[in-house]
Amino acid sequence: MSQESWAIKTEKLTRDYPGVTAVKELDFSVPSGVIHGFLGPNGAGKSTTIKMLCGLLRPTSGRVLIEGFDPVTDPLKVKRMIGYLPENPPLYKEMTVSEYLRFAAQLHDVEKSNLDAAVKKAIELTNLNAVAKRLVGNLSKGFKQRVGIAQAIIHDPQVIVLDEPTSGLDPESVVEIRQLIKNLKDKKTVLLSSHLLHEVEEICDTVSIIHSGVLLANGSLQNVRERYRKHSQVELEIKGDCPDSLLLEMDFVQSIVREEKKIILQLKTKDEKRDAIVKHLVGAGVGVLGISRIESELEDIFLELVKAGDKHE
Amino acid sequence: MSKTLIIFKKEFMLLWRSPLALTMIGIFSLLAGWTFFNLLVGYVDNIQAIPADMQSQISFLEEVVLRLYSNLNFILLFFIPPLTMRLISEERKQATIDLLFASPVTDTQIIMGKFLSTWAFTIVLILPTLLFPIVLFWAGVPDQKVLVGCYLGLILNMACYVGLGLLASALTENQVVAALLGFMFIMFTWLLAWISQGVDNFMLSEILRWMSITGHFENLLKGVLSSADLVYYGSVIFMSLYVSKLTLSSRNW
Numbered sequence: 344m345s346q347e348s349w350a351i352k353t354e355k356l357t358r359d360y361p362g363v364t365a366v367k368e369l370d371f372s373v374p375s376g377v378i379h380g381f382l383g384p385n386g387a388g389k390s391t392t393i394k395m396l397c398g399l400l401r402p403t404s405g406r407v408l409i410e411g412f413d414p415v416t417d418p419l420k421v422k423r424m425i426g427y428l429p430e431n432p433p434l435y436k437e438m439t440v441s442e443y444l445r446f447a448a449q450l451h452d453v454e455k456s457n458l459d460a461a462v463k464k465a466i467e468l469t470n471l472n473a474v475a476k477r478l479v480g481n482l483s484k485g486f487k488q489r490v491g492i493a494q495a496i497i498h499d500p501q502v503i504v505l506d507e508p509t510s511g512l513d514p515e516s517v518v519e520i521r522q523l524i525k526n527l528k529d530k531k532t533v534l535l536s537s538h539l540l541h542e543v544e545e546i547c548d549t550v551s552i553i554h555s556g557v558l559l560a561n562g563s564l565q566n567v568r569e570r571y572r573k574h575s576q577v578e579l580e581i582k583g584d585c586p587d588s589l590l591l592e593m594d595f596v597q598s599i600v601r602e603e604k605k606i607i608l609q610l611k612t613k614d615e616k617r618d619a620i621v622k623h624l625v626g627a628g629v630g631v632l633g634i635s636r637i638e639s640e641l642e643d644i645f646l647e648l649v650k651a652g653d654k655h656e
Numbered sequence: 657m658s659k660t661l662i663i664f665k666k667e668f669m670l671l672w673r674s675p676l677a678l679t680m681i682g683i684f685s686l687l688a689g690w691t692f693f694n695l696l697v698g699y700v701d702n703i704q705a706i707p708a709d710m711q712s713q714i715s716f717l718e719e720v721v722l723r724l725y726s727n728l729n730f731i732l733l734f735f736i737p738p739l740t741m742r743l744i745s746e747e748r749k750q751a752t753i754d755l756l757f758a759s760p761v762t763d764t765q766i767i768m769g770k771f772l773s774t775w776a777f778t779i780v781l782i783l784p785t786l787l788f789p790i791v792l793f794w795a796g797v798p799d800q801k802v803l804v805g806c807y808l809g810l811i812l813n814m815a816c817y818v819g820l821g822l823l824a825s826a827l828t829e830n831q832v833v834a835a836l837l838g839f840m841f842i843m844f845t846w847l848l849a850w851i852s853q854g855v856d857n858f859m860l861s862e863i864l865r866w867m868s869i870t871g872h873f874e875n876l877l878k879g880v881l882s883s884a885d886l887v888y889y890g891s892v893i894f895m896s897l898y899v900s901k902l903t904l905s906s907r908n909w
Contacts, residue, residue: 399757400907419760433755435666437673449662450759494755 350375350502350532351396355405358391358556365391366556368405373549378528380543380550380564381536382641384649388556389536390430393506396534397427410501423452426500430507432491436480440471440490443479444497451498465493469523485516492523496531503527506536521546544641552648559648568644575615576637579606582630593623607637659761663769664776667743671777676738684735685784691727692788695720717799721792722877725806728785729813729873733846736778736814737838740821741831743770744904748829763904767897771822778814782807801879809876812889816869817842819896826903845869845892 351373358366366388373379383389394400396407398414398421406413414421435443444462453461466475469489474482479490488508495503508524509517525546527533537543543550543564550567552560560567574597579585587599590608595616600607610616615636624631671677699719703711747753756766789803817838824837845868852864865871869892872885 397758399754419762422758422760425758427754427758429751429754429758431751433750433752433758435670435752437670438666442669446662446666447755447759450659450755450761452760 348375349373349408350410351379351534352408353392353396353405354408356392356395356402356407357404358388358395358400359403364556366395366402366553369553369556369558371551371558371561373532373534373551375532376528376530377548378524378533378535378546380547381534381553382538382540382543382550382645383553384538386555387553389553390506391556392553393427393504393534393536397425397504398422399427423498424501426495426498426503428491428495428503428505428508430510432487433494434479434487434490436478438479439476440466440479440482440493441475443490444493447494448497451500453498461497461499465497468496468526469493470519485512488512488516488520489523492520496527500531502532502534504534504536507538508535509537509539509542517542540641540645550641552645554649560644564641568641575610575613577608577610577615577617577620578633578635578637579608579620579624579631580604580633581606581624582632585624585629589624589627589629593620595619659765660768660772663756663761663766664773667770667773668776671739671773677777680735680739681781681784684731684781687731688728688782688785688788691731692724692785692791695724695727717802721799721802721806724788725810725877726873728782729810732778732782732810732814732817733839733842735781736817736842737821737824737835739774739777740818740825740838741835742825743774743822744825744900745829745831745834746825749831757907763901767822767826767901767904771818771897771900774822775815775818778818779811782810782814799879802877805876805879805881808881809873812876813869813873816845816889816892816896819893819900820845823896823900823903826900841896 349372353369353371356366356369357364369392381389391400395402396409398418401415406415409421410424412421438446441462444465445458448458448461466472469492471486471489471493474486479487482490492508495505505524509520512520521542524533524535535547547564549563551558585606590596590599595610595612596608597611598609617634621631621634699716702714820841821838824841825834827837828834848864848868849870852861852868855861855864872888875882875885
């Protein structure tokens, strides 16, 4: 991937607090036009990293590049290019939704002639029409979150950073906000910090996993799955009987799970060994109707990486 | 539109949306009116209590006008910290400051917008007291120079108080602590005058006296505005805003 196509890039990004290093020499990059999942357990350094990306916090060493610009040397330029939704949306409860969005637009240098249109567009995109005239303080949590997203996109930024955007929302709002984030993808780069692994799997194209301030994995979801899975799983569809003893004759089979007519084999190897399995079973006179690989769950990889990170510490 | 003006407008609007603004104007006006009334009644009582040939020794200007504005200055001591306590500390506590920090806005613009909006509100706060000069003119005390000095003094004092209150608010997330700190900072500018009286060293005593706000305010009450007074007010306002800005920027340390 060429350097020009990176929307976000960090180079040995480090942030120290008294007595603790929150982020250690973090190197990761996010290609333009993707939704990037930023994963890590609590205290992993996600929020500190996000604050450095958005220019809210200076790195102790290393640097961040947003569309090629460093928030430390070009803070105002970078802030114009970024839309940021913190974990707790920064909302003024005494303002109406329209007033608040207008204020956010003015802060982000939206031209006076374009203010009304920008507010209207953000309200429509986040489906806030029904509450546009209401005070922010009187809205439900779901609507407040939408107002937070609306302020993050009001100035049409190139990069949008969302910190736990679906946290604490009802299922209907979660679905709507995920769809909204997916819709942003066409023109924007979105960095989505989340602890909901299935959410990241559902909407993200690329992912970074950090733990204790250290990057454990970075890349496309498929690459991370391929690279970090330690065991393969295959699903077998068999005609007739197939005893466990026959399956366990293959020394690379670790365990067997039977689900109605299907058999799931967990292997000791990263390699799926589909050829060897078919050859072994057919050789023993068992009819194989189908064999397929089961994708590793991101959750498994995440847990394994975090566990490995803990041991390493 | 300048970012300072955008923040100014938002702060000023939110102040008027809170019950605090009208409550403060109401209570301040009542206290100011009561003070004015009492000073007038006290003056009339004093005049009537002494022989006619000695009445000219009691100055209406000193007994009513100057005392009135000194008292208003004292009352403001209790009104400004509750106004300034929320300026930064509430934004920090509610995490709304992240919107400002993530926007292309400088820390100086944030500080200036908040300072100017609160200062403007304090000017609105004392507007009802303009009734007193009208009464005084009607009563035949048309010393315009003194009255202009009194209001200029109050306005400049309020700028210092708001600056110091803003600094207190920048130092803590707790609004009550911010109010108490603000009160202490303002009190300190008064206490310096009293402290200077107890210092034997002439030079140090003079420095402390100059650092106190009371002497400069008294000059203005008398209708005298010297460059030294302007330097003093400018220094206090600049220093309080500059340190507030440094405190805000300390998030990066």
